[in-house]
Amino acid sequence: MIYHIVVAAGSGSRFGANLPKQFCLLEGRPVVMHTIDRLRHYGQGGEVVLVLSAAFEEPWREMCQEHGFVSPRVVRGGSTRWESVKNAIESLPADADIITVHDGARPLVTEALMHNVLGALQRGAAGAIPVVPVTDSLRRVRLDGESTAMPRSAFRSVQTPQGFQGAVLREAYKQPFAHTFTDDASVVEALGEYPLQLVDGDWRNIKITYPLDIEVAKVYLHSLPHCPSPRWSACATAT
Ligand code: C5P
Numbered sequence: 708m709i710y711h712i713v714v715a716a717g718s719g720s721r722f723g724a725n726l727p728k729q730f731c732l733l734e735g736r737p738v739v740m741h742t743i744d745r746l747r748h749y750g751q752g753g754e755v756v757l758v759l760s761a762a763f764e765e766p767w768r769e770m771c772q773e774h775g776f777v778s779p780r781v782v783r784g785g786s787t788r789w790e791s792v793k794n795a796i797e798s799l800p801a802d803a804d805i806i807t808v809h810d811g812a813r814p815l816v817t818e819a820l821m822h823n824v825l826g827a828l829q830r831g832a833a834g835a836i837p838v839v840p841v842t843d844s845l846r847r848v849r850l851d852g853e854s855t856a857m858p859r860s861a862f863r864s865v866q867t868p869q870g871f872q873g874a875v876l877r878e879a880y881k882q883p884f885a886h887t888f889t890d891d892a893s894v895v896e897a898l899g900e901y902p903l904q905l906v907d908g909d910w911r912n913i914k915i916t917y918p919l920d921i922e923v924a925k926v927y928l929h930s931l932p933h934c935p936s937p938r939w940s941a942c943a944t945a946t
Pocket of ligand 1: 787791812
């Protein structure tokens with residue numbers, strides 16, 4: 708069984724609005740509702756699990772009622788992304804043989820990207836990581852301020868959803884926290900046992916980080932196929 712963990716328990720301090728970025732409105736709906744709907748459409752029938760901070764459990768229920776949206780099962784988040792993912796993994800049943808982890812603040816996941824990630828896992832990869840080429844030139848900056856040009860073609864920008872064999876991700880999240888864990892690939896990599904497969908991500912799969920990103924996301928959203936909530940969510944009561 709496939710499970711898609713959507714992490715949305717961050718406070719979004721860089722965003723600078725009253726609401727964390729994942730709840731800001733994108734074409735009239737909270738960003739994370741777009742995220743969930745796209746996973747429901749393109750996630751090959753996998754169950755979505757939503758990670759929220761305690762402070763947003765009640766506001767989320769109200770948002771669901773207001774938008775006629777059926778919430779996925781909600782798991783309580785932690786003070787770091789790592790802790791939020793760990794809580795979600797521990798809440799999954801033993802039949803979770805494929806697990807993806809996706810940032811709630813990335814509402815534009817595409818069908819092709821999901822196909823790339825899940826296809827690699829179904830062909831046996833331990834982990835599948837969507838990446839895009841870097842377009843800016845890169846410089847490594849030392850503590851003394853001196854800098855050196857880096858070969859751009861040797862780097863990739865890493866996106867989510869990142870997918871893993873369930874057993875691999877469970878094992879990885881038993882390790883103690885390290886500050887180098889910025890995403891799930893870095894947690895799995897620290898085990899030193901499993902090669903990760905890079906797959907094509909999508910330029911439009913941006914992480915909403917700054918207020919203007921909402922405007923960019925609107926443009927990209929209109930370039931993608933419409934992904935409405937499944938019909939059953941229109942009249943059901945949110946949980
Ligand atoms: O802060 P950053 O943009 O890297 O967060 C990536 C994702 O992780 C966001 O969707 C955010 O809500 C989530 N997160 C979380 N729990 C935290 C911190 C971040 O679920 N404690």
